[in-house]
Amino acid sequence: MAMQMLPPDWPGNFWAHWAIFAVAILVFVLLMVMVFIWFERRALAVMQARLGPNRAGPFGLFQSAADALKLLIKEDIVPAKGDKLVHWLAPVVAFVPVVLIFAVVPFWGGAILADLNIGILYIVAISSVTAVGIFMAGWSSNNKYSTLGAMRQVASVVSYEIPVVLSVVGVVLLAGSLSMQQIVAAQDIPFILLQPLGFLLFFCGALAEINRAPFDLTEADSEIVAGFFTEYSGMKFGLLFLAEYGEALAISAIVTTLFLGGWRGPLLPPFLWFLLKVGLVFFVIVWIRATVPRLRIDQLMALAWKFLFPLALLNLLITAAEILFWPAVSLWVFVPINFAVMIILVLLWSKFFKLGWGKVEV
Amino acid sequence: MKFERYGLGIAKGLSVTIRHLLRRPITTQYPEQRLNVSRRIRGNELIWNKDKCTGCGTCAKACHIGAIHISTSTNLVDNKYEVQKYEVDTGYCIFCGLCVEACPFEALFLSYDYECARYRRNDLFQDREKMVETSERKVSGYFYPGRAAKLPRQSLLVDNDRGKRNGR
Amino acid sequence: MATSTKEIVINTEPFVVNIGPAHPSTHGVFRMRTTLDGEVIVDMEPVFGYLHRGLEKLAEERTYTQVIPLTDRLDYLASMSNNLAYCLAVEKLAGIAVPERAEYIRVIMAELQRVASHLIAVGAFLNDCGAFMTPILYMLRERERILDLFDMVCGQRLTYNYMRVGGVSQDVPDEFIPALKKFLKEMPGWIDEYERLLKENEILLARSKGVGILSRGLAINIGASGPVLRASGVPWDIRRADPYSVYDRFEFDIPVGLAGDCYDRYRVRVEEMRQSLRILRQAIKGLPRGQVRSEVPHLIRPPIGEAYGHLEGPRGELGFYLVSDGSIAPYRFHVRAPTFINLTALADMMRGWKIADAILIFGSIDICMGEVDR
Numbered sequence: 001m002a003m004q005m006l007p008p009d010w011p012g013n014f015w016a017h018w019a020i021f022a023v024a025i026l027v028f029v030l031l032m033v034m035v036f037i038w039f040e041r042r043a044l045a046v047m048q049a050r051l052g053p054n055r056a057g058p059f060g061l062f063q064s065a066a067d068a069l070k071l072l073i074k075e076d077i078v079p080a081k082g083d084k085l086v087h088w089l090a091p092v093v094a095f096v097p098v099v100l101i102f103a104v105v106p107f108w109g110g111a112i113l114a115d116l117n118i119g120i121l122y123i124v125a126i127s128s129v130t131a132v133g134i135f136m137a138g139w140s141s142n143n144k145y146s147t148l149g150a151m152r153q154v155a156s157v158v159s160y161e162i163p164v165v166l167s168v169v170g171v172v173l174l175a176g177s178l179s180m181q182q183i184v185a186a187q188d189i190p191f192i193l194l195q196p197l198g199f200l201l202f203f204c205g206a207l208a209e210i211n212r213a214p215f216d217l218t219e220a221d222s223e224i225v226a227g228f229f230t231e232y233s234g235m236k237f238g239l240l241f242l243a244e245y246g247e248a249l250a251i252s253a254i255v256t257t258l259f260l261g262g263w264r265g266p267l268l269p270p271f272l273w274f275l276l277k278v279g280l281v282f283f284v285i286v287w288i289r290a291t292v293p294r295l296r297i298d299q300l301m302a303l304a305w306k307f308l309f310p311l312a313l314l315n316l317l318i319t320a321a322e323i324l325f326w327p328a329v330s331l332w333v334f335v336p337i338n339f340a341v342m343i344i345l346v347l348l349w350s351k352f353f354k355l356g357w358g359k360v361e362v
Numbered sequence: 363m364k365f366e367r368y369g370l371g372i373a374k375g376l377s378v379t380i381r382h383l384l385r386r387p388i389t390t391q392y393p394e395q396r397l398n399v400s401r402r403i404r405g406n407e408l409i410w411n412k413d414k415c416t417g418c419g420t421c422a423k424a425c426h427i428g429a430i431h432i433s434t435s436t437n438l439v440d441n442k443y444e445v446q447k448y449e450v451d452t453g454y455c456i457f458c459g460l461c462v463e464a465c466p467f468e469a470l471f472l473s474y475d476y477e478c479a480r481y482r483r484n485d486l487f488q489d490r491e492k493m494v495e496t497s498e499r500k501v502s503g504y505f506y507p508g509r510a511a512k513l514p515r516q517s518l519l520v521d522n523d524r525g526k527r528n529g530r
Numbered sequence: 531m532a533t534s535t536k537e538i539v540i541n542t543e544p545f546v547v548n549i550g551p552a553h554p555s556t557h558g559v560f561r562m563r564t565t566l567d568g569e570v571i572v573d574m575e576p577v578f579g580y581l582h583r584g585l586e587k588l589a590e591e592r593t594y595t596q597v598i599p600l601t602d603r604l605d606y607l608a609s610m611s612n613n614l615a616y617c618l619a620v621e622k623l624a625g626i627a628v629p630e631r632a633e634y635i636r637v638i639m640a641e642l643q644r645v646a647s648h649l650i651a652v653g654a655f656l657n658d659c660g661a662f663m664t665p666i667l668y669m670l671r672e673r674e675r676i677l678d679l680f681d682m683v684c685g686q687r688l689t690y691n692y693m694r695v696g697g698v699s700q701d702v703p704d705e706f707i708p709a710l711k712k713f714l715k716e717m718p719g720w721i722d723e724y725e726r727l728l729k730e731n732e733i734l735l736a737r738s739k740g741v742g743i744l745s746r747g748l749a750i751n752i753g754a755s756g757p758v759l760r761a762s763g764v765p766w767d768i769r770r771a772d773p774y775s776v777y778d779r780f781e782f783d784i785p786v787g788l789a790g791d792c793y794d795r796y797r798v799r800v801e802e803m804r805q806s807l808r809i810l811r812q813a814i815k816g817l818p819r820g821q822v823r824s825e826v827p828h829l830i831r832p833p834i835g836e837a838y839g840h841l842e843g844p845r846g847e848l849g850f851y852l853v854s855d856g857s858i859a860p861y862r863f864h865v866r867a868p869t870f871i872n873l874t875a876l877a878d879m880m881r882g883w884k885i886a887d888a889i890l891i892f893g894s895i896d897i898c899m900g901e902v903d904r
Contacts (some may be wrong), residue, residue, distance in 0.1 A: 044662070044663075045387070046382060046383055046387065047379045047380070047382045047383065047664065048382070048663055048664050048667040048668070049382055049385065049387050049388050049389075049667060049668060049671055050387045050388070050389045050667065051387050051389055051391070054391075144545065144547045144548075145547075148547075148569070148885070213660070213662055214660065214733050216660070217886070220660060220886065221554050222554055222555040222657060222658045222659075222660060222889055223555070223660075223885060223886050223889050224885070225553065225554060287376060287379060287380060288376070289662055290379045290662065290664050291372070291375040291376050291378070291379045291661070291664060291727070292372055292375065292660075292661060292731060292733050293656065293659035293660040293661040293728070293731065293733045293734050293737060294659060294660025294661075294733070294737075294886070295660075295733055295736070295737070296736075296737060296884055296886045296887065297569055297884060297886065298884065299736055299737075346368055346369070347368050350368035350369075368732075369732060370730065371728075371729070371730030371731040371732050371734075371735070372731055372732060372733070374726050374727075374730060374731075375726065375727045375728055375731050377726070378723055378726050378727045379664060379727070388671050388674070399681075400681040400682050400685055401682070401703070402681075402682065402683070402684065402685035402700075402703070403681070403685045403686075404684075404685040404686050420828075424595070424596070426592045426593075426596030426597075426599065426600075456599060456689070457686070458598075458599035458602075458689070458691045459685065459691060459699075460595065460596065460598075460599065460691075463699060464828070472685070502685065504685045505699070505700055507700070507701075507703070510703065515705070516678070516681070516682055516705075518675075518678045518679075518682070518709055519671075519674050519675045519678050520675050520678065520679075520709050520712045520713050520716070521709070521712070
């Protein structure tokens with residue numbers, strides 16, 4: 001398949017490339033976050049038999065802009081006994097890594113800020129920094145709900161990093177490269193077909209890392225009010241919120257790149273394909289949020305260590321064996337095999353869930 | 363060996379939520395779309411019929427908040443009672459409708475209107491002039507089925523006649 | 531060989547978290563002063579009284595009829611049941627008979643109210659589990675259908691003030707019965723939809739099965755009632771145990787849970803909705819014609835004495851205890867609020883569970899602060 005690839009330093013000048021893409025990524029992130037917030041609110045509303053925001057602009061499209069404006073002019077409140085510097089720094093620490101992730105996300109062939117040869121590793125490394133920001137936010141607020149939320153966040157990020165990375169390794173094995181660009185180029189068959197279990201594990205882990213339902217314990221509004229958000233107001237809250245949705249956008253983009261074939265697709269221009277797939281992944285995230293209840297913190301840990309982690313190891317083993325022993329066999333053969341393996345493993349591992357655990361004698 | 367808890371329940375739930383994408387939302391866009399309220403609505407004002415009222419004060423006695431003030435004097439010329447003052451403080455009123463039920467002469471009604479928010483507490487005070495039935499201040503059919511029959515039919519969610527929606 | 535394994539004991543400070551009085555899931559102004567060890571609840575102290583309005587004392591200054599609007603404001607999610615319970619007490623006190631048609635209308639209203647209240651209870655419980663607004667919005671949609679019917683009958687959606695001593699305030703309008711039939715026809719389908727949405731959801735099962743167990747013995751000892759008691763395996767329903775109104779004429783089952791956990795309480799409520807629909811169908815069939823209000827003097831003066839009227843409200847045994855001194859106002863007016871008594875088991879149910887479970891257990895009791903604090 002002949003792919004239209006832009007030269008790596010399009011439009012020809014190194015610095016021009018940097019400037020153009022840096023601006024483009026910032027605009028893309030901010031714009032898409034606004035669109036996503038609107039999209040989530042509308043989609044959730046329709047799934048909940050109501051309308052959602054429909055007053056500001058056509059179809060309520062400017063609702064996010066109006067909200068952002070409102071946040072800008074709101075008073076910024078810092079808790080009296082909070083750590084002022086950390087409280088101020090936390091939203092920045094949370095938001096910056098989210099934007100940095102997009103440096104290695106290919107929007108279409110060659111349209112990438114920096115085609116690092118360790119792209120996916122870079123993403124894994126940089127995305128964990130957000131957790132630090134969130135912990136700072138929780139700790140500096142001097143609020144018990146915030147502290148609880150921050151502790152939950154750290155616990156979940158630390159445990160979910162492992163299955164996420166392990167399931168990414170399966171993709172890397174298949175693609176033979178860590179570069180995001182190369183991973184997309186290798187997907188003549190979208191990796192979701194070759195790595196169904198890996199996709200499932202990655203998606204679960206990613207949802208937990210970005211605190212989306214059913215793993216939204218960090219800001220579980222029915223339990224700990226708003227978690228680390230509780231003491232934030234004004235634009236600092238806006239930044240944290242932006243980081244939150246930026247992460248969702250980033251995860252959608254990464255899933256698209258790793259498993260859904262990135263920008264590749266027939267007929268439509270590559271960038272549109274990319275956006276379409278990102279939107280689809282985000283829709284699934286919203287759809288899940290509209291349906292499922294929330295896990296408890298120990299169940300969250302148990303899911304990571306008892307379910308995702310062993311399955312991720314097995315998945316890695318099976319993928320490695322397939323690549324090592326049958327390198328000549330067409331990859332299409334592995335599609336049904338891998339699906340069968342996924343179903344069997346998930347069925348088997350579901351046995352390990354028992355109900356009514358978690359009580360501690362006091 | 364029975365397999366359970368592998369995600370079937372979640373899938374069923376997902377199917378329910380996705381099906382709602384095709385359904386019409388049940389909410390109405392209030393100021394633009396208005397539903398017909400109940401014919402017996404206990405609206406936010408009281409309406410008083412000056413001609414039928416004898417000034418017996420039963421309504422004031424029935425009111426357990428004490429929102430109705432009535433004072434009557436004797437008209438010695440015609441040898442009958444005359445209402446001197448009839449006022450209701452709807453800021454106190456809880457719209458229970460007991461006064462309407464108590465009135466033996468069909469002189470007191472609840473109104474059909476429900477948008478009676480005011481900027482000042484004093485504006486909630488209804489004196490004689492504000493209690494007369496007019497074209498804007500319609501009478502509800504509460505406790506008077508004959509009057510209720512003349513009012514427009516209530517729009518019910520069970521009938522799905524909540525009007526055409528806009529702003530989708 | 532004696533090896534001493536030295537246990538490392540880390541002394542940690544207890545972490546006191548005030549849940550409430552203003553918290554997203556305290557369903558009103560209730561405060562739980564929880565002592566945590568990490569996320570585990572070591573101790574919990576409920577704090578009541580933020581919504582105290584002195585309702586019992588207010589009622590003693592009003593005539594028997596004037597108290598009815600006050601009872602609306604007790605359990606504002608089940609005003610019809612409150613009205614009915616109070617009227618039952620006064621009728622017992624004054625020995626007033628109720629016409630047949632009024633009895634049937636009362637049963638219809640009480641059962642509709644039970645469905646409406648359980649919809650809120652189940653929806654709020656699932657919302658507390660973290661199912662973001664979806665179940666409660668679906669259930670509010672169906673509650674809206676019931677509120678439409680109530681609105682049609684008595685002109686208001688929350689504080690109905692519909693029952694009167696010796697009957698009901700006015701007959702149902704002509705369009706009520708067709709609308710109710712239509713509702714009964716479509717409601718089972720909606721309940722099935724809720725069941726599909728979350729009944730078998732693995733996360734919900736993991737969260738609520740075996741969580742917050744209220745043992746049969748404790749439930750009886752604290753005097754729990756309603757779905758909370760029945761979920762613990764006690765088939766106690768006042769509609770069956772001490773039939774009031776015309777409940778002895780209807781066929782219905784009493785759903786009972788086995789484990790007494792949050793999931794059972796949820797299941798019992800859903801099943802009760804189905805049973806209520808069954809009663810409603812029978813009540814429509816048997817609805818006679820005639821008077822809806824017996825001749826009762828304007829100012830009721832019951833003879834000196836006392837009476838206790840109770841019924842199976844949506845939340846448990848709702849009772850009104852009245853003492854009369856022969857005047858037009860009750861001498862003593864006491865409410866046996868079911869949720870207040872159910873709440874006394876809260877600390878025992880919560881101890882040892884995580885803070886996330888605390889919210890769940892609290893939600894599964896289904897409280898209404900208007901009733902708890904009075």
